[in-house]
Amino acid sequence: MLREDLAAGAPNGVIGDPARLRAVSRLGLGGGADPAFDRIAAIVERLIDAPVAVVTVLTADRQHLPGQVGLPAPFAGTREMGLEHSFSRHVVDAGEPLIVADVRDDARMSDNLSIRDLGAVAYAGVPLTDSDGLVLGTLAVMDREARKWTPSEIALLVELGEVCSSELRLRIAREIADEARRHAESAHDQLILLGELTDALAGTMDIDAALTKLGHLVAGRLADWCFIALADPSGSIRHMSAAHHDPAYAELAADLTGRARQSDLKPLLRDVQSAGSIRRDDTGGGLLRAKAPELAAAAAELGSSSLLLVPITAPVTKRVLGLVLLANGAVPFTGAAEQTAAEVGRRAGMAVDNSRLYGHQRHVAEVLQQSMLPDLPIVDRIDLHGRYLPAQAGAEVGGDWYDAFAQPDGSLMLAVGDVSGHDIEAAATMGQVRNLVRGDAYGRDDAPGPLLAQLDRALHGLHVPAAATAVLARLRREGDDYLVSFANAGHPPPLLLRPDGEVEIWWETPEPLLGLLPRDPRTTHLRRVPAGSTLLLYTDGLVEDPAHLIDEGIARLGHVLRGAPTRPAEEICTKLIKTAPRRDDDIALLLARLL
Structure with missing residues (x-):
């Protein structure tokens, strides 16, 4: 009976609410693709690893798809379908997320035509709302086999749904302003x-x-x-x-x-x-x-x-x-x-x-960025401190990141990197790159150079759209000293504050960025470091200034370190950040005190 009502175009419940339909009409989405929503769908598809991700907006009798990844023809071209294909209509009706491991076992959805035409089996969707709280559509993912959606996947879907809702609200606000101007x-x-x-x-x-x-x-x-x-x-x-x-x-x-x-x-x-x-x-x-x-x-x-x-x-x-x-x-x-x-x-x-x-929107984006930054490990005789600050200009987050994790052999891996871009796509790509570094390096005793070379191959083989700089380092205790091996892919050089207050800048012959062309081999550099030293890894937002050479910015960091050999690490981090010449770029830094 429900399918017959939908086929006849009869508005049903919340779907046909006039106030909701007025808000939908103000979006002016039409029947084509929308680049902004396509980008959000692509981010969801990559982060949740689902074969289909869609942004939907529902009228009284149709489901429009301004953003999508993974839909087959003809829906990928027409960007719309009847409500008999819509799982999202249940989200609009209920006004709350709908998480289903197998739609074939759900009485509300078992006769949905998307099971036959799209091969959809698992579904997770969150509502997209306007400023009045009216549900206009969904941000949703589908899988072609039964799947238990994890809490972290659902939380990420909710956060990105908020970003998507903010875009809808801004468009409605602009349309209302246009209506006011016209009249x-x-x-x-x-x-x-x-x-x-x-x-x-x-x-x-x-x-x-x-x-x-x-x-x-x-x-x-x-x-x-x-x-x-x-x-x-x-x-x-x-x-x-x-x-x-x-x-x-x-x-x-x-x-x-x-x-x-x-x-x-x-x-x-x-x-x-x-x-x-x-x-x-x-x-x-x-x-x-x-x-x-x-x-x-x-x-x-x-x-x-x-x-x-x-x-x-x-x-x-x-x-x-x-x-x-x-x-x-x-x-x-x-x-x-x-x-x-x-x-x-x-x-x-x-x-x-x-x-x-x-x-x-800025808060949601920053929460997403912070959720991708790690909790630093507690390591015997090494004091770790990390900082991330988004650019002050605009509401963007970006691709700067830091990471540290202990290896089973007792060594410690440190990484700082910068994926090009200052938006949510850069942040999402950054998360992929950071996880690839972790997944590839953990449990292996390879030197940092070969690990970065393998990361390059993985980025190309997995088609991760990243162009990134990075420093990857391994710390090992050796007697009373530390042995630091590191590789640098187009990134600013590490700095070392020695116990006597002298600062070393670890300049090496530049090697290309990650994600351009796979480079094998990459060089590993070695340093013996005395206990009591402080190692600093950072991104270019801390040192770059269009009006000056980068060497001047790095020298400025050295001056701050030289004046604070015995200061608390958190205080040093704060002083370093205050030296940044401008704040239209993200900043990430990782400070390791070798005790």
């Missing part, structure tokens, strides 16, 4: 103002700076002066700013925010929230006097015969996030000004929402 009706100068506002709000993710700039753009063009307040989710005011078009009133405008801090703005915010739209007051500030008397007293000094109280609203949820108070001293506001003011509130709300989405 805005205002005078020519007000249209110019809105364009400048959009540029100002889109030019920074610092919402405090953006709202302050908004005030200065509006004052003198839409109103004589304005006051802006933004609340946090608990309702407490987290931002206030004011601007006047006349520089002579700058001090009074600044005083406005001070007086507002003495006033309880929550009644005013509640009034805006209950109205849900612009409140107009041509009584000389009577509304302010009733709701925020301290603010009203300051407003009277600036001139407030005509007021507009504009809500700052989230673009999707329509939740009131704050308010913009526009005031004229003598001239009443026109109807066109009201419409433009409403648009100012909407655009401010979109900027606030995007800033929060950006923060969430």
Whole structure:
């Protein structure tokens, strides 16, 4: 019966919810491939090692596939299928992840046509949601044999599902902004103002700076002066700013925010929230006097015969996030000004929402990056410390990594590397490279040079799309000293702080990066190191600066080490990071104190 209903195109339950379908339509995905979602599907397929990975978005009667890896024809070409092929519809209906080891044993799914047409047997899918929590589709993987999905695989799917949901929400927000722009009706100068506002709000993710700039753009063009307040989710005011078009009133405008801090703005915010739209007051500030008397007293000094109280609203949820108070001293506001003011509130709300989405996306990406970094082993007479810092520019993570693991023979392997790129793909590839290093080196007594050569062959043989630099080292205790053997594939040289405070820079003849052309053999270098020394491995983000030679950056690290032979290792790591000349590249470092 269910299959007949679906074939007839009858909306069923949550699938046909009008609000959900409106959100889906705002995505404008069409029926083709989407590069962003294809990349996410490819990452999922590689990390979970499933033959099929898909990003789905469901309409009332179809399942669209903007991202996919592993689907057969014709679905890989058409990028859509009927709901009779959809396992994901159950995720949309339930609003929660669906993890099934064998769909043939599940009464809800045993007659699904994907079992026959795709050979699907195991399924795991997590919901993709908009800002209202409506489930638009799924991020899912399928296997062609029964499979018990592990907790780590499910956790990774959930994390990447959050990244995917953030992309959907940003697209919906952009579409809502486009709808607002298409329907805005205002005078020519007000249209110019809105364009400048959009540029100002889109030019920074610092919402405090953006709202302050908004005030200065509006004052003198839409109103004589304005006051802006933004609340946090608990309702407490987290931002206030004011601007006047006349520089002579700058001090009074600044005083406005001070007086507002003495006033309880929550009644005013509640009034805006209950109205849900612009409140107009041509009584000389009577509304302010009733709701925020301290603010009203300051407003009277600036001139407030005509007021507009504009809500700052989230673009999707329509939740009131704050308010913009526009005031004229003598001239009443026109109807066109009201419409433009409403648009100012909407655009401010979109900027606030995007800033929060950006923060969430960055957090998810950083959690993914950190989850790929190891817990350093506890080794007798060797004190290990690692640090990773993502680039400050943008929301990206990257391919920098460090690792250390003990061998059964008592030696210790150290590795630091840098996969090219500063995004989630680089982070995912980094995870593969790090695991290949571990898997290939563990339990073997090969020197680092042959191990890196084998890693090169594995990258090519397994078609891992990596171009990476790396240093791989093995530490062995030998009498009172340590024997360090290492190989360097295009990476900055290790540094050694000796017990007497001298610093050695282990320059060697450069060898090519990993992942270009397999190189056999690679060279192993040997050093005898006295106990009490400190060995530093690091990535180029710690030393590179476009305005200077890399030698200068490495010399700077040497200066920090030379001045801290007896300092705690954590303190040395902090001092090293503070020397970085710029933060638009990731940084990874590994410090080994040989006791």
